[in-house]
Amino acid sequence: MPQKINIDQVAELARLNLKSGERAKLAADLERILTYVDQLQGINTDHVTPTSHTLALENVFRPDAVVPSKIRDAVLQHAPKSEGAYFKVPKVIGDVS
Amino acid sequence: MKPKPTGAKSAQPFKSMRDIEQVIGLEVHVQLKTESKIFCACPTRFGAEPNQNTCPICLGLPGSLPVLNALALDLAIKTGLALNCEISARIKFDRKNYFYPDLPKAYQISQYDMPVARNGHLTVEVSETGQALREKKIRITRAHLEEDAGKLLHEGIKDASWVDYNRAGVPLLEIVSEPDLRSSQEAFHYLAGLKSILQYLDVSNCNMEEGSIRCDANVSVRPKGDSKLGTKVEIKNMNSFRGVQRALDYEFKRQTGMLERGERIEQETRLWNEAKGETQGMRSKEYAHDYRYFPEPDLVPFSVSQKKISELKASLPELPRARIRRFLTDYGLSEYDAYVLVSDKSLGDYFEACVKEKANPKLASNWIQSELLGELNSRGLALSESKVPAQNLAGLIRLIENGTVSGKIAKEILPLMFETGSAAEMIVKEKGLIQMSDSKLLEELADRVIKAHPKPAHDVKTGKREALGFLVGQMMKETKGKANPKLINEILVRKLSS
Ligand SMILES: [Zn+2]
Numbered sequence: 001m002p003q004k005i006n007i008d009q010v011a012e013l014a015r016l017n018l019k020s021g022e023r024a025k026l027a028a029d030l031e032r033i034l035t036y037v038d039q040l041q042g043i044n045t046d047h048v049t050p051t052s053h054t055l056a057l058e059n060v061f062r063p064d065a066v067v068p069s070k071i072r073d074a075v076l077q078h079a080p081k082s083e084g085a086y087f088k089v090p091k092v093i094g095d096v097s
Numbered sequence: 098m099k100p101k102p103t104g105a106k107s108a109q110p111f112k113s114m115r116d117i118e119q120v121i122g123l124e125v126h127v128q129l130k131t132e133s134k135i136f137c138a139c140p141t142r143f144g145a146e147p148n149q150n151t152c153p154i155c156l157g158l159p160g161s162l163p164v165l166n167a168l169a170l171d172l173a174i175k176t177g178l179a180l181n182c183e184i185s186a187r188i189k190f191d192r193k194n195y196f197y198p199d200l201p202k203a204y205q206i207s208q209y210d211m212p213v214a215r216n217g218h219l220t221v222e223v224s225e226t227g228q229a230l231r232e233k234k235i236r237i238t239r240a241h242l243e244e245d246a247g248k249l250l251h252e253g254i255k256d257a258s259w260v261d262y263n264r265a266g267v268p269l270l271e272i273v274s275e276p277d278l279r280s281s282q283e284a285f286h287y288l289a290g291l292k293s294i295l296q297y298l299d300v301s302n303c304n305m306e307e308g309s310i311r312c313d314a315n316v317s318v319r320p321k322g323d324s325k326l327g328t329k330v331e332i333k334n335m336n337s338f339r340g341v342q343r344a345l346d347y348e349f350k351r352q353t354g355m356l357e358r359g360e361r362i363e364q365e366t367r368l369w370n371e372a373k374g375e376t377q378g379m380r381s382k383e384y385a386h387d388y389r390y391f392p393e394p395d396l397v398p399f400s401v402s403q404k405k406i407s408e409l410k411a412s413l414p415e416l417p418r419a420r421i422r423r424f425l426t427d428y429g430l431s432e433y434d435a436y437v438l439v440s441d442k443s444l445g446d447y448f449e450a451c452v453k454e455k456a457n458p459k460l461a462s463n464w465i466q467s468e469l470l471g472e473l474n475s476r477g478l479a480l481s482e483s484k485v486p487a488q489n490l491a492g493l494i495r496l497i498e499n500g501t502v503s504g505k506i507a508k509e510i511l512p513l514m515f516e517t518g519s520a521a522e523m524i525v526k527e528k529g530l531i532q533m534s535d536s537k538l539l540e541e542l543a544d545r546v547i548k549a550h551p552k553p554a555h556d557v558k559t560g561k562r563e564a565l566g567f568l569v570g571q572m573m574k575e576t577k578g579k580a581n582p583k584l585i586n587e588i589l590v591r592k593l594s595s
Binding site for chain 2: 009013015052053055058059060061062063064065066067068069071072075076081083084085086087088089090091092
C-alpha cells in the first residue's frame with residue numbers, strides 16, 4: 001500500500017519526538033484515518049452545503065469596548081519563565097542563514 | 098501566506114536583463130482602528146507596558162472563548178468595498194497552525210477559504226513630477242481578517258528571547274494582490290494608493306513605525322511576454338514603503354543575475370536587511386507553508402446581509418480617486434498637483450480649508466506644496482503640528498492676491514507666522530511690510546534711481562531691455578523689497594520709453 005503519511009514530517013510539524021515503536025504505530029493509525037477519509041471523499045456531496053460548525057448559531061459578536069483584564073502579574077507568576085514584565089522563552093533568533 | 102500557483106522550476110534562457118520583467122504580488126497587513134482586540138476586550142493601544150494588554154483569551158489560556166469584535170468586521174467590509182471587492186455572504190474563521198513563541202496558542206486565528214472580501218481591484222495612480230498621471234488596475238485577490246502575533250525581543254538578551262503579547266490579538270486585515278505589479282516603482286505607488294484609501298476610510302492609523310501597515314512581497318522574474326510565472330521568492334521584514342522598493346530592486350538584480358549565470362532560483366522566504374541593503378535567505382525553511390488549516394471551532398460562522406453591505410457602502414466617504422477628479426474640475430489644478438494634495442488626506446483637507454477661506458486655489462496649491470511643506474520639513478513638524486492653520490495661510494494668500502504684499506515679502510512673512518502663530522495681517526501691520534503701491538512715492542524714487550544710474554537707464558532707452566532688471570532691483574533695494582514690482586516695472590518703462 002502506498003504511504004499517505006510521512007510520519008517524520010508530521011512529527012516535526014507537531015514538534016513531537018517519537019520513539020521508533022511509536023512511529024510505526026502512529027503511522028498505521030493515521031493511515032487508517034486517511035483511508036476512512038478517502039471513503040468519505042467518494043460520497044457524492046453535490047447537493048450538500050459544506051458544514052464547518054454543528055451549532056445552529058451564527059453572527060455572535062461583541063461590541064468594540066475595552067475591559068482591562070488586570071491579570072498580567074498573576075499570569076507572569078504562573079509562566080514557566082519570566083523576566084520583569086516579559087515572558088521568557090528559549091532563544092529563537094537565528095532565522096537568517 | 099495563502100496557497101498560490103507555484104512557478105516554473107528551471108531557469109529559462111534569455112538574451113539580456115532588458116528582456117526580463119519583474120512580477121510582484123504584495124500582501125499587506127493593516128491594523129484596523131478599533132479600541133479593543135479582535136476576539137477579546139483588551140486594549141489595542143500602542144505603547145502600553147509589556148504584556149499589560151493581555152487576558153486569558155489573547156494569551157490562549159485553556160477554557161477561554163474568543164468572540165468577534167463587531168467593528169473589526171465592519172471596517173474590513175468597508176475596506177473591501179473601497180477596493181471594489183465582492184463581499185462574501187458567508188464568512189468563517191480558520192486556525193493556521195505553526196509553532197513560534199510569538200503565537201501563544203500555537204495557531205493564529207485567520208481566514209482560509211471564506212474570507213471577508215475577494216476579487217477586487219485598486220487603480221494605482223503612477224505619478225512623475227510634472228507629468229500626467231498614469232493609471233494601472235491592480236487586481237486584489239482577497240482581504241481577510243486575522244489576529245496579530247506578539248512581539249519577540251532578542252537584542253542584548255543572553256540565551257533567551259523575551260515576549261510581549263500586547264500585540265497578540267490586535268485585528269489585522271490582510272490584503273493580497275494578484276501578481277500584477279511589474280516594477281518596484283509600481284509597488285511603491287500601489288502601497289501609497291492603498292495607504293491613502295485606508296486614511297480616507299479612517300479604518301487604520303496607517304502608522305508604519307507602530308507597525309500598523311506591514312508588507313510582504315512575492316517576487317519572480319520572467320522573460321517579457323511570457324505568461325508563465327517564474328519561481329516565486331517571498332520577501333519579508335520590510336519596514337517602510339521605500340524599504341519595499343529597495344528590497345524589490347535588490348531582488349530583481351539578484352534574480353536576473355542568477356538567470357544570467359544559468360543558476361536555478363529556489364522557492365524560498367528571504368528577509369530584507371535594511372542596514373545591509375540586501376535580502377537574506379532564512380534558515381528554517383523546512384516548516385514553510387504547511388499550516389494545516391482547519392475551521393476554528395470556537396467561533397461561529399457569520400453571514401453578511403445585503404442590507405448590511407448597502408449600509409456600509411452608503412457610509413463610504415469620498416475616496417482619493419474621486420477627489421482628484423473633483424480637484425481638477427472644481428479648482429482647475431494640474432493632475433500632478435491634485436494627486437499630491439489628495440494623496441495625503443490631511444493635506445487635501447488643509448487645501449480645501451484654504452479655498453473655503455477665499456484663497457485662490459492655484460496659489461493655495463503652490464504655497465502649500467512649496468512654502469508650507471518646506472517650512473514644516475525644515476522644522477521637522479507634521480501638518481497637524483503646524484502653527485499656521487489653513488485660515489492663516491489663506492489670509493496670507495489673500496494679501497498677495499490683493500497686492501498688499503509681494504510674493505517675495507510673503508515668503509518672509511510665512512516663517513514669522515510659524516514662529517509666532519499670528520495671522521499674516523498682524524505681522525504685516527507690526528513689521529510695516531505693506532507693499533508700496535503709492536505711485537507718487539514710487540515715481541519720485543524712479544527719478545532718483547534713473548539719475549543715479551545713467552548708463553543702465555540709457556541702455557533701456559536704446560532698447561537694451563536687460564538693463565531694466567537692474568533698475569527694478571535698485572528700486573526694490575531702496576524700498577527693502579516692499580515696492581509693488583509690477584507697478585515699478587510700469588513706471589520705469591514709461592519713464593524710459595521715448
Ligand atoms: Zn485579551
